[in-house]
Amino acid sequence: MDSFAARLAAAIRRCKTPVLVGLDPRFESLPELLTTGLQKTNPVEVAGAYEAFCKDVIDVVAPLVAAVKPQAAFFEQVGVPGMAALAATIAYARQQGLLVILDGKRNDIGSTATAYADAYLGPPEMSPWGADALTVSPYLGADSLTPFVDVCRDRSSGIFVLVKTSNPGGGLFQDVADVNGPLFLHVARHVETLADASRDAGNYGAVGAVVGATYPEQLAELRDVMPHAWLLVPGYGAQGGTAADVAGAFDREGLGAVVNSARGIIFAHARPEYRDRFAANQWQLAVEAAATEMIASLRDHTPARAL
Amino acid sequence: MDSFAARLAAAIRRCKTPVLVGLDPRFESLPELLTTGLQKTNPVEVAGAYEAFCKDVIDVVAPLVAAVKPQAAFFEQVGVPGMAALAATIAYARQQGLLVILDGKRNDIGSTATAYADAYLGPPEMSPWGADALTVSPYLGADSLTPFVDVCRDRSSGIFVLVKTSNPGGGLFQDVADVNGPLFLHVARHVETLADASRDAGNYGAVGAVVGATYPEQLAELRDVMPHAWLLVPGYGAQGGTAADVAGAFDREGLGAVVNSARGIIFAHARPEYRDRFAANQWQLAVEAAATEMIASLRDHTPARAL
Numbered sequence: 184m185d186s187f188a189a190r191l192a193a194a195i196r197r198c199k200t201p202v203l204v205g206l207d208p209r210f211e212s213l214p215e216l217l218t219t220g221l222q223k224t225n226p227v228e229v230a231g232a233y234e235a236f237c238k239d240v241i242d243v244v245a246p247l248v249a250a251v252k253p254q255a256a257f258f259e260q261v262g263v264p265g266m267a268a269l270a271a272t273i274a275y276a277r278q279q280g281l282l283v284i285l286d287g288k289r290n291d292i293g294s295t296a297t298a299y300a301d302a303y304l305g306p307p308e309m310s311p312w313g314a315d316a317l318t319v320s321p322y323l324g325a326d327s328l329t330p331f332v333d334v335c336r337d338r339s340s341g342i343f344v345l346v347k348t349s350n351p352g353g354g355l356f357q358d359v360a361d362v363n364g365p366l367f368l369h370v371a372r373h374v375e376t377l378a379d380a381s382r383d384a385g386n387y388g389a390v391g392a393v394v395g396a397t398y399p400e401q402l403a404e405l406r407d408v409m410p411h412a413w414l415l416v417p418g419y420g421a422q423g424g425t426a427a428d429v430a431g432a433f434d435r436e437g438l439g440a441v442v443n444s445a446r447g448i449i450f451a452h453a454r455p456e457y458r459d460r461f462a463a464n465q466w467q468l469a470v471e472a473a474a475t476e477m478i479a480s481l482r483d484h485t486p487a488r489a490l
Numbered sequence: 491m492d493s494f495a496a497r498l499a500a501a502i503r504r505c506k507t508p509v510l511v512g513l514d515p516r517f518e519s520l521p522e523l524l525t526t527g528l529q530k531t532n533p534v535e536v537a538g539a540y541e542a543f544c545k546d547v548i549d550v551v552a553p554l555v556a557a558v559k560p561q562a563a564f565f566e567q568v569g570v571p572g573m574a575a576l577a578a579t580i581a582y583a584r585q586q587g588l589l590v591i592l593d594g595k596r597n598d599i600g601s602t603a604t605a606y607a608d609a610y611l612g613p614p615e616m617s618p619w620g621a622d623a624l625t626v627s628p629y630l631g632a633d634s635l636t637p638f639v640d641v642c643r644d645r646s647s648g649i650f651v652l653v654k655t656s657n658p659g660g661g662l663f664q665d666v667a668d669v670n671g672p673l674f675l676h677v678a679r680h681v682e683t684l685a686d687a688s689r690d691a692g693n694y695g696a697v698g699a700v701v702g703a704t705y706p707e708q709l710a711e712l713r714d715v716m717p718h719a720w721l722l723v724p725g726y727g728a729q730g731g732t733a734a735d736v737a738g739a740f741d742r743e744g745l746g747a748v749v750n751s752a753r754g755i756i757f758a759h760a761r762p763e764y765r766d767r768f769a770a771n772q773w774q775l776a777v778e779a780a781a782t783e784m785i786a787s788l789r790d791h792t793p794a795r796a797l
Binding site for chain 1: 514516533561563564566567568569570572573574577593595596597598599600601602603605606608609610618619627628629630631632633634636652655656657658659660661662663664666667668673676677680
């Protein structure tokens, strides 16, 4: 199997877009059609709705984009049935040809980090959850990341390490600075070292970085600091990031970054501009319209036009 | 229901020990009796063995200690059946009167952090997993912790924020220092603010800190910096920490800290000093002996003697 970095680049070239669709199911935001008659307090019913919804979204976006990013928290919120829905969602996305970046922000030390990597990364025959990549938190340091890198190498998988996040309070610790710069730059330099060491023939390695879209200048700066790391850019759309804001994340070929939108795409049926255009049973057309619009916007305003 | 801090203090006083038993099931380390004839590649069989093992350990330690700490990663490694075993383990521990601190090192931003808190914290009627407390990673900053604090208040639960970890590579980012001190001190001060603001009549709040036993001086320093935070101290035993090393974590009443040991207790049957003393079918007696020994050691060498 090709490396995760190579598979991601190939899929983005094929789709001609770096759009990543976030799968963040929330019961109260699902299209009414999918929740009518269901009890919010019944985890089996909620998990069933999440799985059906995610599969319906995947059907729409699989021909359009390279990858999806399920948010683990929303599935974990529904207990064991929710975890079964997560597993089914990941498996279905893979079957439809999508890469799956699981947003779990996991990490621990030593053999426990290995357990997380072993749990989530790799093809279904090697891993119970079977994601292509996982988001990882860096706080625990160097030896918490090494076990993930080892599993990535053995299973052609990837990780995205939190570097600079898009939330207003993210700076409290990420901006603590010594003479070598703020913490997020320390993390970025370590990510670059791991990315460079883990790449094969291509430009990018198995270790990427999460960098929020709400910090456009830092995005370009961090692109320069991590020339061999794929960037996962959240914060587009609902969180305020625009296509112009994320332009700095790409290399000249339009590669090197994936830009995530969740609510703006998957719950497009509730957006003012689509609410009147599509009937309740046409919510998947709203998803398609929102994804297409984001693809066009990134093509118009970023180096993704070169894809 | 009393606050988590009050319930933890009461349970520690009742048991007269701050020992926390880590539930870290690993297939190859389980007593042979529990794995004979099982396939390591069959997740249903492995998950069944984990659940049986954890329940057997709980039966032994429930009369001896206040709390257990299941390590989520090892259950996640077994896929959906593993998550069912985790839920069953947590429920059983509660039924046996133990407090449950789930070691998941979760976090995210905003409503996603709320989803994690909602998933894991609270009594079974409010939360699908039903833990009393959860370990949380601080990298995402202030607004990633607030949602947990809110849920802790509403559900009499607690969190333990990673501050200074026990692994050799932990310093890479945790020791990055500005004029106000290293990152871990920044995190510690924020934890203290949240702990102080979340306490009721007692001395300790809903927000605690994870501080490794392999840094004895820092442990005492961090006890001073966070006078209102429960400390969760990993690294005892197998990771090299001794009773003397953790002495600084306690207040004068012997409260304020829980000291975790996992392998040293749950896999005591494999320790050289117990291997010959107990037959294979007496592995629970080895667990009991190891727990009793740790309880005695902390009583002899730390302020826990005041309990």
